[in-house]
Amino acid sequence: MKAEGFLSALSQRDARYHLHGFTNAVKNHDEGGKVMTRAEGIYVFDEHGEKHIEALSGLWSVAVGFNEPRLIDAAMRQMSVLPFYHSFVQRSHQPLIDLAAKLVEMAPVPMSKVFFTNSGSEANDTAIKLVWYRANALGQPQKKKIITRNRAYHGVTIGSGSLTGMPHVHGGFDLPLAGFLHLTAPHFYREGRAGEPEEQFSTRLAAELDALIVREGPDSIGAFFAEPLMGAGGVVMPPAGYWEKIQAVLARYDILLVADEVICGFGRTGKMFGSQYFNIRPDMMVLSKQLSSSYLPISALVINDRVYGPVAEESSRRGTFGHGLTAGGHPVAAAVALENIAIIEERGLVERARVLGERMHSRLSALLEQPVVGEVRGVGLIAAIELVADKSSKAPLDAPGKLGQMAAEALAKRNVITRNIGDAIALCPPLIITEVELDDLLGRVEDAIDEVSRQIYAA
CATH class of the missing domain: 3.40.640.10 (Type I PLP-dependent aspartate aminotransferase-like (Major domain))
Structure with a gap:
């Protein structure tokens, strides 16, 4: 394992003392992870001041945003x-x-x-x-x-x-x-x-x-x-x-x-x-x-x-x-x-999830034109984008989960926090998300999926 000096001060302390759930413990020790320090609405901020869209509502759960007084x-x-x-x-x-x-x-x-x-x-x-x-x-x-x-x-x-x-x-x-x-x-x-x-x-x-x-x-x-x-x-x-x-x-x-x-x-x-x-x-x-x-x-x-x-x-x-x-x-x-x-x-957040969900799913369905997208599914403000290397056979790339990991990394570069479930990218934003924020999130998702498609099919 790498020396702890490679990690930031907070990540170093975290890796030294904390056994994380659903995490590769050795990988976390070697690389550390993101340490969040504050939040506003649908956004969380890490120890370096970077602002991220929390597109999975934390763990599918923060309906009213992260700083509701x-x-x-x-x-x-x-x-x-x-x-x-x-x-x-x-x-x-x-x-x-x-x-x-x-x-x-x-x-x-x-x-x-x-x-x-x-x-x-x-x-x-x-x-x-x-x-x-x-x-x-x-x-x-x-x-x-x-x-x-x-x-x-x-x-x-x-x-x-x-x-x-x-x-x-x-x-x-x-x-x-x-x-x-x-x-x-x-x-x-x-x-x-x-x-x-x-x-x-x-x-x-x-x-x-x-x-x-x-x-x-x-x-x-x-x-x-x-x-x-x-x-x-x-x-x-x-x-x-x-x-x-x-x-x-x-x-x-x-x-x-x-x-x-x-x-x-x-x-x-x-x-x-x-x-x-x-x-x-x-x-x-x-x-x-x-x-x-x-x-x-x-x-x-x-x-x-x-x-x-x-x-x-x-x-x-x-x-x-x-x-x-x-x-x-x-x-x-x-x-x-x-x-x-x-x-x-x-605040009518249930109806808001229905209305904005229709907006989200309508826009996500356009991703089916991408050669790497096999299925888009969900309802309301919850969705998944299933990625495939070949649409006709629904086959993965090399190994199951690789495409999903590539997409998750492309989203992370665009400051979107979400999760790949195998080769599916999950989206579950807070119910308080605005139309402007939702469009911003979906734009970043579209860019990330396009990047993955270009990586796979550019040749």
Whole structure:
């Protein structure tokens, strides 16, 4: 490894003491990374004063921008009154009561209760435990297996990491655990067969789900977990007819549906929840990220009576519901979340995501004229640009991910922070982005893709 003297002072300290998530530790030690020092709106500034467009909203999460004074004030007000309290043993506090009521009221389908956690991973872990706890309560101790999709992202804890369908989340960690089953990713561009219509692809995926349930035994399957659209797996839009067909299979075998709204929730798709956009009727909804614009860690699991009733009765038989987190539903985080939701509603940011999303997708679709662009996909203010070396075969360049890395580097040169997911470039700007800022971002994206095309096809 290189000497630390090659790095800036801040990067040197960071590399010396900090093990980063989703990072090559040796590469970070050798090269360091960007250290951010302040932010304004959709922009973040690094230690050298360079101004960058945060085109992924941090981690798909900063809906109202990076320096919203109302969220700062909400945190300070709550901190001065009740800086911490918990919700164990029949205790509670006003921000938590108000936030739970607000989330039940906002839910796109009838819901009953909210359980608060600190991250999407913890909320999904809680959902897994509720599936198991409920099965025991109903005298169905075998009904514990859970089905998800390849390329799905549901978190990285032992339970939620088992839900996630990504090899790099499993590798080295002995995941997934037994009882977690993964099926074909619902990505028509990559998984559809030659000559297969999109609706037929959905029918095939529903039949695959049905066959797995029959093979494993319907009485052994507790739940199906899914994102309305897959976010970190590449911004994968469900194919035509997909959700209608999948829900019909689940209803046939009395299997719970858990909608992971961690990325889709609070306006990202141009509807308040992805479940509304895709007409999904979940039994549980997992919320985080844009719930507080990630100003403070908070997440929530919203459940219906079908889940709550047996769980409540079992807790009475046992004397307690033996699950909870010290900071789950923290009063300061809850107060910030309430203010964040108020801003989203008052400023019409959901409708803004729909309108500006149409503008973004219309302009991105023109990139399909580039020889290196195979697909443009997404809805609202979330999108992905799939890069290929050959459009007819959809083949990568040399190795999967190389084109995506080239595009990410071309964007970084233009001070755009985003992420390549394999050979797809993801875009997920804050909901507060203006038309002028969006056009500026898209201009930089167009220039970067053009540079990659010229590099590949100049000869």
